[in-house]
Amino acid sequence: MNKKYPYILLRLFVIIITMAASLIHDSCTINKEVDGYYNNPPGRNDDNLLTLIGENENYSLFYNALVEYGFEDLLSKNQYFTLFVPPNSAFDGLPEYSASEWAKIIGFHIVYANLYSRDFNNLDLLTVNGKYLNMRRFENNIIKIFESTVNMDYVDQYCQNGVIHEIDRLMIPRPNLYEYIMTLDASFYSILQDFLISMDNRYIDYEKSERIGVNNNGDPIYDTVWKTENYFLDNIAGLNNEGKAYTGFIPSNEDVLEALHSIEGYFGNLDDMDQETYHQLLFIAFSGSFIKDAIKQENLPDTIVSVTGKSMEKSVLRFGEVNLELSNGIIHMLDGMTIPKNFFLVPIVIECDRKENRKVSNTIYAIEQLSDSRASEGSYVYYGCRFVGDYLEFTVNMVYKTTYWFTWTGPKQGPSHYQLFVKDDITGEFVNVGDPVNNWTKIPWKPVVSGTYSFSGFGTKTIRFVIVNELPVVGFNAIYVDYIKLTPEEIYVP
Numbered sequence: 001m002n003k004k005y006p007y008i009l010l011r012l013f014v015i016i017i018t019m020a021a022s023l024i025h026d027s028c029t030i031n032k033e034v035d036g037y038y039n040n041p042p043g044r045n046d047d048n049l050l051t052l053i054g055e056n057e058n059y060s061l062f063y064n065a066l067v068e069y070g071f072e073d074l075l076s077k078n079q080y081f082t083l084f085v086p087p088n089s090a091f092d093g094l095p096e097y098s099a100s101e102w103a104k105i106i107g108f109h110i111v112y113a114n115l116y117s118r119d120f121n122n123l124d125l126l127t128v129n130g131k132y133l134n135m136r137r138f139e140n141n142i143i144k145i146f147e148s149t150v151n152m153d154y155v156d157q158y159c160q161n162g163v164i165h166e167i168d169r170l171m172i173p174r175p176n177l178y179e180y181i182m183t184l185d186a187s188f189y190s191i192l193q194d195f196l197i198s199m200d201n202r203y204i205d206y207e208k209s210e211r212i213g214v215n216n217n218g219d220p221i222y223d224t225v226w227k228t229e230n231y232f233l234d235n236i237a238g239l240n241n242e243g244k245a246y247t248g249f250i251p252s253n254e255d256v257l258e259a260l261h262s263i264e265g266y267f268g269n270l271d272d273m274d275q276e277t278y279h280q281l282l283f284i285a286f287s288g289s290f291i292k293d294a295i296k297q298e299n300l301p302d303t304i305v306s307v308t309g310k311s312m313e314k315s316v317l318r319f320g321e322v323n324l325e326l327s328n329g330i331i332h333m334l335d336g337m338t339i340p341k342n343f344f345l346v347p348i349v350i351e352c353d354r355k356e357n358r359k360v361s362n363t364i365y366a367i368e369q370l371s372d373s374r375a376s377e378g379s380y381v382y383y384g385c386r387f388v389g390d391y392l393e394f395t396v397n398m399v400y401k402t403t404y405w406f407t408w409t410g411p412k413q414g415p416s417h418y419q420l421f422v423k424d425d426i427t428g429e430f431v432n433v434g435d436p437v438n439n440w441t442k443i444p445w446k447p448v449v450s451g452t453y454s455f456s457g458f459g460t461k462t463i464r465f466v467i468v469n470e471l472p473v474v475g476f477n478a479i480y481v482d483y484i485k486l487t488p489e490e491i492y493v494p
Contacts, residue, residue: 069106082125086109094170104129131174131242133145150166178240195279198279200229201231202228250289250332258337259337263339267458287310296322297323319333349484350396351376351483352482374445375445381481382478385478388470402454405489409483417467419434431453463484
């Protein structure tokens with residue numbers, strides 16, 4: 001009986017091998033058929049996309065546009081592209097476009113990918129002009145791409161460097177938020193346009209500039225390549241970034257000026273402002289003009305938070321035309337503008353351990369940053385000065401024409417008497433804010449309320465933290481302080 005087992009096992013082994021070979025053969029056959037369908041069209045391997053399009057009379061208008069507007073070299077390259085090609089009938093009744101507009105339109109139909117119909121799904125496809133095509137799949141195998149529909153009877157027309165799919169209409173790209181704003185009528189929207197342009201910073205790109213010699217002083221001379229960065233677009237709101245979505249609230253010049261006049265009491269007369277102050281004011285005005293994500297007017301939340309973190313109630317907005325859909329978001333035109341006071345009336349905190357905008361009365365004394373978890377940012381400053389009149393001095397920007405409450409805090413470290421002073425804008429003299437405080441008797445790290453001071457104008461102010469009384473032993477004073485805070489009286493809470 002045991003002698004039968006090897007025979008049975010051998011039979012089973014032969015059957016399994018036979019079945020596996022059959023499955024492998026069928027699988028390879030299917031894969032070859034798929035590969036053959038998508039990758040090896042008979043007689044097409046030597047053609048490029050431009051040739052393939054040119055051979056179809058129904059695509060002749062699109063072919064002519066490809067050649068006329070400079071895509072001939074691109075589509076002849078050994079690189080994969082997908083083209084969504086409209087038939088000649090899609091060109092009927094079109095408005096007039098400039099050459100640059102036509103180039104953007106045609107480039108909007110060319111995708112950096114080898115995308116077959118089997119890959120159609122809910123996709124965002126990057127085109128050669130930097131904008132995205134939105135593809136969506138619906139029931140009954142209906143494929144929408146941007147504002148057109150794919151003709152599924154004429155897909156997967158492919159060759160050695162890509163594939164063509166027919167669509168039912170020409171796709172006209174939408175501008176992004178920045179492009180739209182900059183094409184608005186300047187007689188009504190130049191304030192916002194000029195503000196965005198003013199954020200440009202042009203400088204030499206030394207990595208790309210080639211050094212070609214030196215001048216008579218021995219300084220290097222470059223074949224200069226310039227680079228431009230825009231602080232607002234690069235750091236606040238990428239309105240020209242096709243990969244991010246924003247919502248814009250766009251005011252007219254009249255709306256902006258009306259809003260600025262409503263708060264000029266904090267800054268001074270608009271007509272008398274220097275350019276720097278005026279731009280600072282515009283930055284405040286437009287800090288609530290953009291929010292992240294594309295949100296239609298009816299879906300806006302009751303409290304709107306801008307890209308700068310400023311919040312405002314939807315109820316303060318007065319809308320004109322709304323829900324203008326662009327390539328990277330939505331714009332709502334405003335019919336009036338309000339600049340909430342919380343956009344600019346915020347506490348100013350001087351972190352005294354930071355070197356920026358800080359001076360000392362005498363540089364011979366040690367000054368150190370000391371760590372303590374109880375300090376606002378985990379550290380405070382020690383200034384080892386010795387005598388009455390020694391001080392730390394700070395310059396503070398963007399101080400408004402209003403009344404501020406002054407508070408400060410620090411450790412209980414030595415019995416020096418401290419007092420705050422502010423430099424008067426008119427006389428140049430330093431005026432005390434509140435009474436002297438004995439650092440030895442105050443509660444450590446508890447904020448000290450020095451008092452109030454009313455500034456007569458907007459701008460940069462100078463504040464001193466001064467030793468005003470001697471110790472019993474002369475020459476052993478020091479300053480230990482964490483921060484000084486200036487809080488506008490309108491928002492001060494005792």
